[in-house]
Amino acid sequence: MKSLLLIVVLSLLAVGYARDQEAELAIRGGEKGNSCTRKGGMCIKGKNKPCPNGYEACGYSCGKRKKYKKKRCCCLIPTPTPEPTCPEGWVENGNQCYFILHEQKNTFEGFYLCKQLGATLPIIKSAEQNAFLLSLMEGKGIPRLGMIAPKGDNVFEWLDGTAVADTFSAWITGEPNHPGDENCGVMYVSGSDKGNWNNDGCKGSWHIVCQMEKK
Numbered sequence: 001m002k003s004l005l006l007i008v009v010l011s012l013l014a015v016g017y018a019r020d021q022e023a024e025l026a027i028r029g030g031e032k033g034n035s036c037t038r039k040g041g042m043c044i045k046g047k048n049k050p051c052p053n054g055y056e057a058c059g060y061s062c063g064k065r066k067k068y069k070k071k072r073c074c075c076l077i078p079t080p081t082p083e084p085t086c087p088e089g090w091v092e093n094g095n096q097c098y099f100i101l102h103e104q105k106n107t108f109e110g111f112y113l114c115k116q117l118g119a120t121l122p123i124i125k126s127a128e129q130n131a132f133l134l135s136l137m138e139g140k141g142i143p144r145l146g147m148i149a150p151k152g153d154n155v156f157e158w159l160d161g162t163a164v165a166d167t168f169s170a171w172i173t174g175e176p177n178h179p180g181d182e183n184c185g186v187m188y189v190s191g192s193d194k195g196n197w198n199n200d201g202c203k204g205s206w207h208i209v210c211q212m213e214k215k
Contacts (some may be wrong), residue, residue: 005013011049017131022044024210032143034061034062034063035060035061036061036062036075040075042073042074043062043063043072044071044074045069045072046070047072049072051072051074052074054076055074055076055077056074057073057075058070058074058075060071084213084215085215087099093129093131095214096212096213097212097213098122098133098136098210099208099209100137100207100208100209101209101210104206104208105144105205105208106204107144107184107202109201110144111146113210114211120146120210120211121145121159122144122209122211123160124168125158125167126168127168129168130170131195133209134195135171137209138190142186142188142207143208144184144186144206145163145184145197146159146211147159147164148183148185149184152179152183153179154199156199169197170197171198172188172193175196175198175199176198176199182200183201183202184200184201185198185199185200186198186206
């Protein structure tokens with residue numbers, strides 16, 4: 001009697017072990033022909049059974065054996081990546097956003113005000129960007145530009161470290177001049193030089209526009 005009971009117990013343990021092994025294989029995608037779990041899906045019983053919330057049928061195989069062919073593969077529904085946008089109140093142009101601060105500041109004050117907003121002073125690297133900034137500020141006031149001559153030698157850099165000479169430029173004829181005294185820049189928005197740039201002392205107060213990439 002004891003031996004019969006032992007045989008039954010061992011048989012049950014063997015069945016349980018086989019089932020555990022089978023489940024482990026399915027989890028690892030080890031079942032032959034199982035592309036479902038290898039693709040990050042989950043197999044559920046019933047070909048026509050709806051997938052759990054947050055999942056959708058994705059057509060991968062749960063295995064080649066007959067019992068697996070009766071299962072359905074469900075994959076997580078991908079979360080759509082939101083399109084980059086500008087913050088509320090900012091003006092959009094291409095992949096850039098602009099915000100006009102209604103106060104006049106010098107270059108350093110303007111830089112830190114924009115930085116607090118996660119932005120910088122305008123960095124202009126194309127004729128289109130230059131034309132947009134002109135249209136934004138025409139009739140409002142001369143804006144500071146995000147450029148500086150760090151060595152005071154009229155060799156200007158944008159605040160992202162790129163050389164102005166290596167990108168677009170719109171200097172007024174004869175500018176930049178006065179090396180050492182005028183190490184920052186502005187854009188004229190009226191008169192015969194509108195849309196063109198002049199180097200200027202960094203401590204003068206001009207209108208501040210902040211620029212940032214869409215997020």
